[in-house]
Amino acid sequence: MNHREKAEKIAEVYAASFLKDAIGHDLFIGSHIERLLADKVNLIYQYVEDENYFGAAIKHQNGEQFVVLNTFHSLRARYFTAAHELWHLSEGSLMQDENFDHERAADRFAAAIMLPKALIMELWNKFRKQGDEAAILQIADLADVPYMTVVRRLSELGENVLPVKKITEMEWITVRSELGFPISASDYSSKDTRFVAYEHAVKENVEKKGLDILIAANKLSKFAPKLAEQYQHAALSRGHVDEDES
Numbered sequence: 523m524n525h526r527e528k529a530e531k532i533a534e535v536y537a538a539s540f541l542k543d544a545i546g547h548d549l550f551i552g553s554h555i556e557r558l559l560a561d562k563v564n565l566i567y568q569y570v571e572d573e574n575y576f577g578a579a580i581k582h583q584n585g586e587q588f589v590v591l592n593t594f595h596s597l598r599a600r601y602f603t604a605a606h607e608l609w610h611l612s613e614g615s616l617m618q619d620e621n622f623d624h625e626r627a628a629d630r631f632a633a634a635i636m637l638p639k640a641l642i643m644e645l646w647n648k649f650r651k652q653g654d655e656a657a658i659l660q661i662a663d664l665a666d667v668p669y670m671t672v673v674r675r676l677s678e679l680g681e682n683v684l685p686v687k688k689i690t691e692m693e694w695i696t697v698r699s700e701l702g703f704p705i706s707a708s709d710y711s712s713k714d715t716r717f718v719a720y721e722h723a724v725k726e727n728v729e730k731k732g733l734d735i736l737i738a739a740n741k742l743s744k745f746a747p748k749l750a751e752q753y754q755h756a757a758l759s760r761g762h763v764d765e766d767e768s
């Protein structure tokens with residue numbers, strides 16, 4: 523078995539056991555992947571206009587774990603990234619030797635938890651009667667994953683999907699409109715910037731430890747722009763009161 527095959531095999535086994543623990547049924551978790559991830563780590567939503575930057579998993583010196591998701595991408599891509607990053611934080615990833623192909627494992631793990639084997643195969647065989655493209659679109663919508671992820675998963679599971687293998691994510695959106703599928707919100711991004719744990723920490727410092735609201739606004743401008751704006755507004759109107767009094 524080469525490195526690639528080993529990574530795929532191990533990731534698939536861990537994915538099955540993860541799903542069994544987290545859900546216990548064969549179903550598509552879709553957007554719920556971000557909740558599952560948030561249970562384990564501090565989730566940071568960052569908006570960066572870079573199509574090659576999807577996200578990152580970071581472990582702080584004190585052991586705290588963070589996952590960054592770039593909200594520039596479509597929701598489909600974002601959920602897949604969340605599932606990919608989950609591999610990097612899993613026990614399965616910690617147990618591997620230094621030659622292990624983690625990137626391949628992370629992609630396989632993500633595909634396996636977003637598209638459980640038995641479920642995707644059952645639907646594929648059912649939906650295929652309406653044509654391969656329609657079947658792929660329907661599965662991608664049910665699972666809330668990129669179209670290309672469905673194609674890749676099916677081919678990894680031994681299905682012959684060669685005719686559609688080369689279609690890009692953008693081209694799939696055209697295919698969906700040609701086949702009369704409605705517009706999907708998951709093809710678009712939900713531009714967001716959030717770092718809930720950090721936001722809470724700063725807020726607590728303001729409320730309980732007297733941290734100045736203008737300093738708090740500066741600290742939060744990058745990760746919690748709405749709260750930062752509120753603090754700034756409060757600081758400005760406080761400024762007015764001071765002026766009036768003097």
Ligand SMILES: [Zn+2]
Nearest residue numbers: 606610625628
């Ligand atoms: Zn990775």
